[in-house]
Amino acid sequence: MTRNIHPVLIALTVLVFIFLVGPLIIVLGAALSDTSYLTFPPQGLSLRWFGNIFEIEAFRRTIVTSLEIAFLSTGIALLVGVPAAYALNRYRIQLPGWLSTLFILPVLVPELVLGFSLLKNVATQFHAPIFISLVLGHSLLVLPYVVRVISASLAAFDFSIEEAAISLGSPRLKTFFTILLPNVRSGVIAAFILAFITSINDVSISIFLTGPGISTLPIQILAHMEQFFDPTVASVSVLLMGLTVAVMAAVERTLGLTFFAK
Amino acid sequence: MKRFAGWTLSTPATLLVLVFLILPVLATIVTTFATTAGPFAPYLSFFGSGFRRTVLWRTIQISLATTAISVVIGFLTAYVVSRSPGWLKSILIIAAVFPLLTGVVVRSFAWLIILGKNGILNSALLSTGLINEPLSMLYTQGAVITAMVYLFVPLMVLTLVGVLEAIPDDLLQASASLGAKPTATFMQVILPLAVPGLIVGAVLVFTGSFTAYATPQLLGGEAQMVMGTLMYQQAMVTFDWVSASTIAAIMVVITIAIVLLMTRVARRLNPMAV
Numbered sequence: 001m002t003r004n005i006h007p008v009l010i011a012l013t014v015l016v017f018i019f020l021v022g023p024l025i026i027v028l029g030a031a032l033s034d035t036s037y038l039t040f041p042p043q044g045l046s047l048r049w050f051g052n053i054f055e056i057e058a059f060r061r062t063i064v065t066s067l068e069i070a071f072l073s074t075g076i077a078l079l080v081g082v083p084a085a086y087a088l089n090r091y092r093i094q095l096p097g098w099l100s101t102l103f104i105l106p107v108l109v110p111e112l113v114l115g116f117s118l119l120k121n122v123a124t125q126f127h128a129p130i131f132i133s134l135v136l137g138h139s140l141l142v143l144p145y146v147v148r149v150i151s152a153s154l155a156a157f158d159f160s161i162e163e164a165a166i167s168l169g170s171p172r173l174k175t176f177f178t179i180l181l182p183n184v185r186s187g188v189i190a191a192f193i194l195a196f197i198t199s200i201n202d203v204s205i206s207i208f209l210t211g212p213g214i215s216t217l218p219i220q221i222l223a224h225m226e227q228f229f230d231p232t233v234a235s236v237s238v239l240l241m242g243l244t245v246a247v248m249a250a251v252e253r254t255l256g257l258t259f260f261a262k
Numbered sequence: 263m264k265r266f267a268g269w270t271l272s273t274p275a276t277l278l279v280l281v282f283l284i285l286p287v288l289a290t291i292v293t294t295f296a297t298t299a300g301p302f303a304p305y306l307s308f309f310g311s312g313f314r315r316t317v318l319w320r321t322i323q324i325s326l327a328t329t330a331i332s333v334v335i336g337f338l339t340a341y342v343v344s345r346s347p348g349w350l351k352s353i354l355i356i357a358a359v360f361p362l363l364t365g366v367v368v369r370s371f372a373w374l375i376i377l378g379k380n381g382i383l384n385s386a387l388l389s390t391g392l393i394n395e396p397l398s399m400l401y402t403q404g405a406v407i408t409a410m411v412y413l414f415v416p417l418m419v420l421t422l423v424g425v426l427e428a429i430p431d432d433l434l435q436a437s438a439s440l441g442a443k444p445t446a447t448f449m450q451v452i453l454p455l456a457v458p459g460l461i462v463g464a465v466l467v468f469t470g471s472f473t474a475y476a477t478p479q480l481l482g483g484e485a486q487m488v489m490g491t492l493m494y495q496q497a498m499v500t501f502d503w504v505s506a507s508t509i510a511a512i513m514v515v516i517t518i519a520i521v522l523l524m525t526r527v528a529r530r531l532n533p534m535a536v
Contacts, residue, residue, distance in 0.1 A: 094269075238366050
C-alpha cells in the first residue's frame with residue numbers, strides 16, 4: 001500500500017483538523033475567563049460561570065426537562081425499535097422492503113417540518129400536552145439511530161442459537177431476554193447513548209414545542225444568548241462537551257469509535 | 263403464527279411513524295391546498311413575493327456553497343485519514359467524531375465568539391495591524407457558510423473514510439504495478455470508486471443545510487433569512503400558519519426529490535455494482 005501522500009494534502013489536513021477542534025477549545029477558554037464578557041484567551045482563570053449556570057432558574061429547569069425528555073424518548077424508541085429491528089433481521093424474507101425505509105423516514109423529513117407539524121396537528125388540534133408532543137417528536141428523531149444500530153449488531157447474530165433454545169423448550173419471550181438480548185447488549189447500549197445525545201442536542205423539533213413553563217436546554221441557551229453575551233453560555237457548552245466525551249468513551253467501549261466511519 | 267410474527271413485532275414502530283410523523287406532516291401539506299383562496303394560492307403568493315424568492319434563492323446558494331466546500335475538504339481529508347497509520351487514524355477519527363456529537367448550538371456559538379465585532383478574529387487582525395477598525399463579519403452569507411461547513415465537514419470525513427477503507431488494497435496495488443503514478447491511481451481508481459459515497463455525503467450536507475435553523479439564526483439573523491428561519495418566523499412570530507405550512511411543504515418536496523434522485527444517480531454511477 002502506498003503511504004506517500006503529497007505534502008500539500010498533509011498541510012491541508014492539519015488545517016482542517018485545527019478548523020474542527022480550534023473553535024471548541026476557544027469555547028472552553030471563554031468559559032474559564034474571569035471577565036463578565038466573552039473573551040479569548042481567558043483573562044484570569046475562574047470557575048464562577050459554571051456556578052452561574054445553576055443560579056439561573058431557567059437553566060436548572062431546562063437541564064432537568066432535557067434529561068427527562070432524552071430518557072423517555074430514548075426509552076420509547078428502544079421499546080418499539082428493538083422489536084422492529086429484530087423483525088427486520090429475523091423475518092427479512094416475509095417483510096416488504098419498504099418497511100425498513102419507513103423506520104428511517106424521520107431522517108428524510110426535515111426536523112423543522114416534523115416539529116411544526118406536531119405543534120399544529122397534534123399539540124394544538126388534539127390538545128396534546130406540549131411535553132408529550134416533545135417526547136413523541138424526540139422518539140421519532142432517535143428511532144432511525146436505534147433501528148440502525150440494533151440492526152447492525154443483529155446482523156452479526158446467529159439466529160440458529162435462538163432456534164436451538166426454542167427447540168429445546170425455552171419459551172419465546174424467555175429466549176428473547178436470555179439468549180438474544182445479552183448477545184446484542186453492546187448494540188443496545190450504543191443505541192441508547194447515541195439516541196440520548198441526539199435528543200439532548202436537538203433544536204429544530206423542540207423550537208416549535210416550547211412554550212410558557214416548558215423549554216429544553218438548547219432552546220434556553222438560544223434564549224439566553226439573545227439577551228446576555230456573558231460566559232455562562234460558554235460554560236453550559238463546556239458541560240455539554242463533557243457529556244460528548246462521556247458518550248464517546250461509552251461508544252468506544254461498546255462498538256469502538258470506528259463505528260462512526262461506516 | 264410465524265407468518266405474522268414479523269408484522270406484529272414491527273407494528274408499534276410502524277404506528278409511531280405513521281400516526282406521529284406521516285399523518286401530521288401530510289396534514290400540514292394538505293392544508294396548503296385547502297385554503298379558501300383556491301388550491302394553489304399559498305404557492306402563488308410564496309413565489310409571487312420577491313422577498314420570499316430571495317430567501318429561497320439565498321438558501322439554495324448557501325446550501326450549494328456549503329455542500330461544494332464540504333465535499334472537497336471532506337474528501338481530501340478523508341483520503342489522508344484513511345492512509346494514516348493506525349494510531350494517528352484513531353486520533354483523527356476521535357477529532358472528527360467529537361464535534362459531530364457536540365450540539366449544533368454549541369458549535370454555532372463558537373463561531374459567534376470567533377466572528378463577532380469584538381471577537382477573536384477581529385482582535386487578532388487589529389493587533390497585527392492588518393485592519394484599523396473591526397470588520398462586520400457576523401450576519402453575512404460568509405459567516406453562515408463558514409459555520410455550516412464547520413457543521414458538516416466531520417460528517418463528510420467520517421462517511422468518506424468508511425467508503426475509502428472499503429476500497430480493496432488489491433486494486434491500488436494492481437494500479438501501481440501496472441505503472442500508474444499515485445496521482446493517476448487517485449484520479450482513475452480511487453475517485454471513481456468514491457463517487458457513490460461522495461453523492462450520499464453531498465445529499466446529507468445539502469438537505470441538512472437547506473433545512474437548518476440554529477446556525478443561520480445565530481450567524482445570519484434577519485439579514486440572512488433562509489427557509490428554516492423564515493418558516494419559524496412565519497409560524498411563531500407572525501402566526502401565519504398557512505405560510506409556514508407552505509414553506510414546510512416546499513422543504514419536504516425539495517428534500518425528498520433530491521434524496522430520491524441522487525440515490526438513483528449514485529446507484530447508476532457505482533462502478534462496483536454488477
